[in-house]
Amino acid sequence: MPNISALPYDYSLPDNLSQIALIIIDMQRDFLEPGGFGEILGNDVSQLQSIIPAVQTLQTAFREKGLSIIQTKEGHSPNLYDCPPSKRARGNGKLTIGDVGPMGRILILGEPGNEIIGPLAPLDREVVIAKPGKGAFYHTKLDKMLRSHKITHLIFTGVTTEVCVQSTMREANDRGYECLLVEDATASYFPTLKQATLEMIRAQGGIIGWTATLKDTLAGIHQTETSSAPAG
Ligand code: C5J
Numbered sequence: 001m002p003n004i005s006a007l008p009y010d011y012s013l014p015d016n017l018s019q020i021a022l023i024i025i026d027m028q029r030d031f032l033e034p035g036g037f038g039e040i041l042g043n044d045v046s047q048l049q050s051i052i053p054a055v056q057t058l059q060t061a062f063r064e065k066g067l068s069i070i071q072t073k074e075g076h077s078p079n080l081y082d083c084p085p086s087k088r089a090r091g092n093g094k095l096t097i098g099d100v101g102p103m104g105r106i107l108i109l110g111e112p113g114n115e116i117i118g119p120l121a122p123l124d125r126e127v128v129i130a131k132p133g134k135g136a137f138y139h140t141k142l143d144k145m146l147r148s149h150k151i152t153h154l155i156f157t158g159v160t161t162e163v164c165v166q167s168t169m170r171e172a173n174d175r176g177y178e179c180l181l182v183e184d185a186t187a188s189y190f191p192t193l194k195q196a197t198l199e200m201i202r203a204q205g206g207i208i209g210w211t212a213t214l215k216d217t218l219a220g221i222h223q224t225e226t227s228s229a230p231a232g
Helices: 052-065 085-089 142-148 161-174 191-206 214-221
Strands: 020-025 068-074 127-131 153-159 178-187 210-212
Touching: 020 052, 020 161, 052 068, 052 153, 052 178, 052 214, 068 142, 068 161, 127 142, 153 161, 161 178, 161 191, 178 191, 178 214, 191 210, 210 214
Parallel strands: 020 068, 020 153, 068 127, 153 178, 178 210
Antiparallel strands: none
């Protein structure tokens, strides 16, 4: 069985690579571009921009192999029925979710700021899951979609490591998916929180999953061939 050299020990890939999916979390303008919600909250968006080339490399590799790619974006309905008042109140700033910012209404589906950034734009056939929460399994069809395509192994990338990436990985782990986070394809506005999250994930024998470098992830994926059609 092919492996990815990972921590806390090697991550076993399935014999049939159609059982894996690349999960790209929330690489949306709101969080990565100047003027977006991330910057409005006082964060340095260049921290997140630094991983774009690594995520692109994985996206290209998965496309070339015909493997599943699922992107997520955090966003709410324009009438905010799916945004709890507690979430809107957080930050205590001048602008919050649903208010008009430089890229349209903040974290609202369909607004310019809610789009996936240009360099990672999904192809028409690729899936983008809109999620109202931090975890991508909460109030979405992600689990049903993965199970219907017999996907068992999830390779995680995206932002932010300690919030939406970690929340989603924990939800996936509890649902029985084998989860690996690509270390140089995930970022936080706070590098120390990213590092702590990587350590939390792989602590206690991989209590949430595995972490691996981009180089080792690609080497593992290139070891084996696919044999059936992917989702997305
Ligand atoms: C946050 C995310 N940080 N994608 N969202 O609010 O991590």
